[in-house]
Amino acid sequence: xxxxxxxxxxxxxxxxxxxxxxxxxxxxxxxxxxxxxxxxxxxxxxxxxxxxxxxxxxxxxxxxxxxxxxxxxxxxxxxxxxxxxxxxxxxxxxxxxxxxxxxxxxxxxxxxxxxxxxxxxxxxxxxxxxxxxxxxxxxxxxxxxxxxxxxxxxxxxxxxxxxxxxxxxxxxxxxxxxxxxxxxxxxxxxxxxxxxxxxxxxxxxxxxxxxx
Numbered sequence: 289x290x291x292x293x294x295x296x297x298x299x300x301x302x303x304x305x306x307x308x309x310x311x312x313x314x315x316x317x318x319x320x321x322x323x324x325x326x327x328x329x330x331x332x333x334x335x336x337x338x339x340x341x342x343x344x345x346x347x348x349x350x351x352x353x354x355x356x357x358x359x360x361x362x363x364x365x366x367x368x369x370x371x372x373x374x375x376x377x378x379x380x381x382x383x384x385x386x387x388x389x390x391x392x393x394x395x396x397x398x399x400x401x402x403x404x405x406x407x408x409x410x411x412x413x414x415x416x417x418x419x420x421x422x423x424x425x426x427x428x429x430x431x432x433x434x435x436x437x438x439x440x441x442x443x444x445x446x447x448x449x450x451x452x453x454x455x456x457x458x459x460x461x462x463x464x465x466x467x468x469x470x471x472x473x474x475x476x477x478x479x480x481x482x483x484x485x486x487x488x489x490x491x492x493x494x495x496x497x498x499x500x
């Protein structure tokens with residue numbers, strides 16, 4: 289499914305390497321990172337003709353020149369054999385490292401890539417982004433009260449941190465953590481009250497969705 293938006297943190301304008309790019313190369317980088325078919329791993333199929341049709345007088349040759357310039361500066365890695373590219377810095381500039389569910393989806397997207405080179409590069413960058421993500425603050429207030437009431441474990445399946453986690457078909461461990469769920473969904477008018485919260489693990493919460 290195509291993305292409805294491209295998320296780019298404003299801290300990109302504090303990145304000296306990005307600021308030192310030519311204006312045309314900056315535009316191409318922002319163009320790539322905001323593509324609707326950019327997947328969770330920062331990978332894109334090479335579609336030069338379609339990209340060249342997004343601006344007047346832009347040719348496929350112009351796009352190639354910009355990609356070559358970005359690759360020379362370490363902003364993309366292109367696999368010509370598999371017609372795919374990786375947008376370097378995607379995980380950092382989109383803040384992926386601090387989003388556990390997106391990290392899990394990124395690992396799956398990396399595993400699905402046909403390019404051995406891009407799988408390796410993307411995997412390293414994702415690991416670095418996760419390692420540098422800010423630590424989650426300790427629970428406080430209502431969140432802590434709900435966790436204590438529910439025994440620090442999922443009310444759906446009883447899982448708690450430290451219990452075994454099943455593996456995905458790809459072989460990597462699934463991400464699973466504890467999450468606060470609105471028993472009566474907020475979208476359906478559920479309040480932010482102690483009685484309307486429950487602790488669910490990521491798996492149970494995803495399965496429940498916005499249902500009562």
